Amino acid sequence: MAVLEVADVWKRFRIPHERRATVLDNIASVLSVLAGRRYSFEEFWALKQVSFKIEQGESLGIVGPNGSGKSTLLKLIAHIMKPDKGTIRTSGSTAAVLELGIGFHGDLTVKENALVYGVIMGLPRSEMRKRTDSILDFAGLTRFQDAKLKTLSSGMAVRLAFSIAIQTEADIFLVDEALAVGDTRFQEKCLDKFREFKKERKSIVLVSHNMDLVKSFCERTLYLLNGETRAFGPSEEATRRYLEDTKSSVGMSWQV
């Protein structure tokens, strides 16, 4: 049974053409739209015709240069954005740890933020109250539980987000570069947790620039380039393809 199926997914963003810098520019453009002229923009396809499937217990690596659509794809899988075309099916619940952790409110304490995050991630309030101590312990933040969230370093914030996400017992974990921010010791702890998840036949979708990590955890890897599938298959092959491209600068337009 496919645990995640992405079928012919397209995602478009709009880049406005005219630079509207001043109030007058803005008013002029609003007036021109009112007068019936469509405001002009460039369509930028962040994802083009992406399709793949992973089976129960399999994990997926997503690799590619910056701006190739990795994070967008992850947000689509997490239901944070909607694709313009195509369907995404997930069987089971997902838990996403995106970019730089959480920051619901910097003025609230670490503990208070943890409660909000945990409940949103699907844990009942009663359950969160019981688990907060062990979560803070795993994150190594027990000492800072009553500190304001804004006083934490970005690495600490990611540790917190991560520690809560793994408590949700979701069936699919979506991890976006989050590991890269944590220190070595925390990374080791997380990898242990991932190994556990894999034993429980849960799936991990990992966006990473660390090819060794991808190869060791993910059976399959999707290599995205400019929003298109450049390779999808066994991780060894797909990551090799990516490294080869990097060396020969294929499609790395920003380097030219």
Added chain:
Amino acid sequence: MIVAGSCVNARLITSTARHRLDIIVVLAQKDFKVRYRNSVLGFFWSLLNPLAYMVILTLVFSFLLRVSIPNFAAWVLIGLLIWRFFSTGTGQGLTTIVGNPSLITKVHVPRYLIVLSNNLANFLGSSLEFLALLPLLILLGVSLTACAMFLPVLLALEFLLIFGVSLFLSSLNVKYRDFYQLWDIALQLGFFLSPIVYDASLIPERFRLLYSLNPVTRLIESARSIFLLDRLPSAFDNTVILSSVAIVLLIGFIIFRRIETGFAEEL
């Protein structure tokens, strides 16, 4: 189209309704705490603010301008509290989506819950203001009768009105940040378009009907009627309030639904 996965982990992830209720509670708690965090007087500011206004307005209107409204202080305080609930409720509701980017771009949570929780936190705050200032009303000579029991109904209706307006404003504010400034001006205008510091009978006859259709005006008149006249709100009051709540909620939801798919991209 996204087909959301069904929750298979029945042990931990309880039914959707339960989950949503939990989200509402923690988000409302968060907003309530944030509102009073970092200030020494905390909730007391919510009482001091209308009190200060009451004193200033009573001095100006009752003593300087000699307005002949019986028990002006109590009369103006009731109007102020109703107005304050509306203006802070919608003013804060307006910024809920723009002000919580991590709730939009980092996690998946039904977006209207973010607005609803903020409005609920305000509802709680305003109800407490009323409760805390009731003794003062009695001190000012207001006799509480059974009619006062109607106040919670009034506040609940006002809350629904605020929810509808907030849905509308918070989503439009994502697209056009101008709404923040616009609403600020609209509220200032609204203060004088509602009978807070003057009696509605001052409005010229030909504008009277249009003027009376303002739901906030009706809420203020209703609150004054239950406290000062020992009378339940009139059928006209109830009709205008209920139909505006229905219309505002409907429009609010339609606009919100239409814009919300783009939230994550705009923020």
